[in-house]
Amino acid sequence: MIKYHLRIGEESKEVALDPATGRAGLDGQEHELSWQQTGPGRLLLNLDGRQVRAFLAPAAGGRQVFIEGRSYLVQDEQKLPRRGRGGAGEAAGVVTPPTPAVVVRILVQEGQAVDQGQGLVVVSAMKMETTLCAPYAGIVSKINTSLEAKVAPGEVLVEIVEAEQ
């Protein structure tokens, strides 16, 4: 039995799978699982006699899985670095663009006091503008970007020293 602790969104579940017999355990239920690779990234599963077509691709810290019109990021808890759980760009308190983008406006200056939720930088991707906001109230300590700069998720564009509450 190989055991995986697999996270989707906020929920982790243990999946146990015996590679020799295809016996699988999930949520206290036993299943018969078999599979066949039908192409690159394509698996045909047979779960207790029912066929399921699954499509998989590598993704941040795990695999993106598409099944019957639903798409999930599935991550193995054992393989995740502690900070990275939940995927790139979602670490709380970091001002970083959600997708590759271009900076079109900078709304604050270094040393400026900002409220929680206040707009800091406006970025544009695929013609849509998005305002990156302050995750908490504080003082802008550093601006790491400039107008027209191409930026990517993970890059911290504005650093804020949190105000004491």
Next chain:
Amino acid sequence: MIKYHLRIGEESKEVALDPATGRAGLDGQEHELSWQQTGPGRLLLNLDGRQVRAFLAPAAGGRQVFIEGRSYLVQDEQKLPRRGRGGAGEAAGVVTPPTPAVVVRILVQEGQAVDQGQGLVVVSAMKMETTLCAPYAGIVSKINTSLEAKVAPGEVLVEIVEAEQ
């Protein structure tokens, strides 16, 4: 300049190609050729400014090439064994099925005299029956197959000693 002698059907032509410049020569004409692989077996050619989509797969002694609704077996004369030219299963004077098939009737016996064009063996593939005929008049010296046998191109099913003319 790399030179190829490329056969399609009965006709061989020399193609010269300079990998560094893309300059190509064919039939005494000079061309500008560039190319880009756009997928497995897929090439986008640019010949003197005109784009051409070519699709290629390995095939008997060369490559199968599909361009604009036409499909050819292209063979490099230098790479062809002397006997094999023209593709497998076409060597004159050999009684061999044209495709994988099953033997459904054997029409002759060892030692029997046969005329040129006389039916020897009937094979069936994809529900269609095909009669393999004697390539020349002679005496059946050996029958190498049996009813219901699965046979493939290249297998000599009936051997004939040619009659003296």
Next chain:
Amino acid sequence: MFDKVLIANRGEIALRVLRTCQEMGLATVAVYSEADAGAPHVQEADQAVLLGPAEPAASYLNVAAIIAAAQASGAQAIHPGYGFLAENPALPEACAQAGLVFIGPPAAVIRTLGSKTAARRLMQTAGVPVIPGMLAPCMDAAQLAREAEALGYPVLLKARGGGGGKGMRVVESPAELAEASQTCASEAAKAFGDPALYLEKCLPSPRHVEFQILADGQGHAVHLCERECSIQRRHQKIIEETPCPALTTELRARMGAAAVAAAQAAGYVNAGTVEFLLDAEGKFYFLEVNTRLQVEHPVTEMTTGLDLVRLQLMIAAGQPLPFAQDDISPRGHAIECRIYAEDPGKSFLPSPGLISLWQAPAGPGLRLDSGVREGSAVPMEYDPILAKLVAWAPDREQARQRMLRALRGFAVLGVQTIIPFLVDVLAHPEFAAGRTNTDFIARHLAGWQPSLEQADLARLAYAAAELAMPAAAPVAASGPAGWPSPWQSLGAWRM
């Protein structure tokens, strides 16, 4: 209504039936032979049951195995597709015994119409004109020779159990009759389990024009107009279209009425096709009734806007036809090309193998019913049909241009296909003019060899490929690179 359907077929038609079932919320059960493990029609179903070895008799023709698969999977209805058991009354009879719904006509109707000679007698009685010829089969060589003499050569040797062009030969002279009879009887025995033959007069250069019919269990029958299917090689259709360029509104109405009369004379229920030959003077003759969904049904769907499989399922569930004859109004023109794995430069020899490259065309007005994809195996045991490409447009010329564009971009490698041949048929001035007859290929494209139009480009492509993708690299002989072909993954199921 039943809620789970077993599809007793393979390839493109199994997938086509499956899609309508899914849209109707019906669960689907695929069946497959060992040669088809991992085939697309198996993958797309909710459940899949192995029938047996590759040989059709052990798998797709195995009635007992199919009934057992339905029972094991809980399917309440069976769709036979076309070919295999579609016109074999043994399947509906076994269904009835097992309490399963057969999606097709009653066994007795299949049996009567399946005997082509019985059907000819029935139609003659019903006042539908039949082709001059025998009304009963004959296994006696001497009698066949006398009948042929009486009809006058050339005659057409046909199998009583025939259909789909199998077990059929044109016999030009008395000398050929004996050998042709033997070959036909052998093919017929194999294809239909019935070696009996009969003769018809061979009409000079007719058109093959068939009418789609639908009949419900309440006695209503309609026709959905015609399909022109004259472009044939080996007496099998390769291009079909609707409407037929030769029909006037008046002739269409008369032939349609004859088709409905034929259906009603036979007590027909479900979808079927009444085939006619049409001569140059506009006289038409009953040929046979196909008691199943036709390969070429998509052209009718494209012009009428109806889903014939949905209607088959509704009729099988006992529902009445939701429309009357006057509600049928076809629009535009549709052409279908069958994409066969055959070598058109070698007398259409079948070309089984592995599809190493499959680049299908796309765009407005195109429909592709395909049973394969890149990496699929094409087994030698079954019909060489890979897919059907259908082009619809407001008029015939636009549909023809659309089909030509699509075919020229339809790259299939690893097996030979008839695509280069189809291009030449579509581009032929006689086809463009709508002058299509059953001897079209013999008359205009006999001894066809591939055009060398693109040969120099192919040589340049070869040279470029030697540099861009050396033989050792991406494209390997065994299939697309980087992932296992179906051959390699057979048996890869984990238990």
Next chain:
Amino acid sequence: MFDKVLIANRGEIALRVLRTCQEMGLATVAVYSEADAGAPHVQEADQAVLLGPAEPAASYLNVAAIIAAAQASGAQAIHPGYGFLAENPALPEACAQAGLVFIGPPAAVIRTLGSKTAARRLMQTAGVPVIPGMLAPCMDAAQLAREAEALGYPVLLKARGGGGGKGMRVVESPAELAEASQTCASEAAKAFGDPALYLEKCLPSPRHVEFQILADGQGHAVHLCERECSIQRRHQKIIEETPCPALTTELRARMGAAAVAAAQAAGYVNAGTVEFLLDAEGKFYFLEVNTRLQVEHPVTEMTTGLDLVRLQLMIAAGQPLPFAQDDISPRGHAIECRIYAEDPGKSFLPSPGLISLWQAPAGPGLRLDSGVREGSAVPMEYDPILAKLVAWAPDREQARQRMLRALRGFAVLGVQTIIPFLVDVLAHPEFAAGRTNTDFIARHLAGWQPSLEQADLARLAYAAAELAMPAAAPVAASGPAGWPSPWQSLGAWRM
């Protein structure tokens, strides 16, 4: 008629235009930016010309480069597609100067209707009802505030140069007006080169219903019935259908007549769309005219059987409309879903990247207009539309079921798409009932998060994949295995 057409666009619409050109026997010239080298729309053309760097201003918005590409390649006509320069009079003006045919309306018509306020004045004069609001733009914050107060909140802030939902915001209260104006003006300046704004009354829960119009150079104009486009996120359509479930025959006729009147008032030539808002009482209001082919034109093509691009080309070549209003008779129902590379669980954030897996659905009644394939790059510089999936069926419910089946089998990996969201819209009882309004998403699917319906299956699939395809093997992060991704082959052209 011209015989070579340059298509000044990219992605699915460039391919769609190209296919009609090919079917009409016209040679095609693609243009592309550095980000699109090797993209499908480039591959399929007879010639291809590099315009410049990825930034739209340097490539697809670069009028001088496009005119130069036409001249260098010998194209005599330019089709603008939608977006980019499609509604910029600078392109037809430059075409006229260069002696090229612009496939679209005259520059003066684009200019008048492109000013949304000028269009509102024109329609009011022509007797077409317009939405209450301003008839001239305004850049003064205080005046905007007064106008908003007079109309009554909520109001809709719109760009004079607007269209496609860009530079548009609902303003609920006076406090939001200043910031919203600034953002809108910035977006408008970027998208249309014109920051001017105006205000309209925000109608409560209207439907967006638009009419396709066609007008030839001889003064004939017809409409091809409506498209219902109420399902929108960020004021941009994601699902469109025809017919609109809310229209009676009588209302359709009145709205169609108003659309034709609007076209004629503007001196319209070629294909265009007159957009209306329709309220719950069946009152309709002019919204704007889109002076181009719409993204959603395929639903009209599916029901009317017409090829709008072919008609655009014919009209541009000076030919008269080949039919009259009475000849138009739509059949059945068509639904389009736009397949955007966006993350619907994160406020529809764009999701550029590399498409590592692309498994498109197929089957009867489906049409897929796609600009990508497996291995394609989705650049961050352009609209995130990947493809448009259209389902046609005899009635709305069958089309809805067909679309649902298709979406559930439409696997796209490597980027996020809105497919899971589209499934939930299509499956929603209010959508099934035809109750679609522009606030549908806000009302029924606000704060949407992915359903966990298949989460356990996804975990089991992950576990199986760890054994069947370990991370190091076939599927690598950089794209499908075994052959270079477009990223890798950029610059791979040999000279």
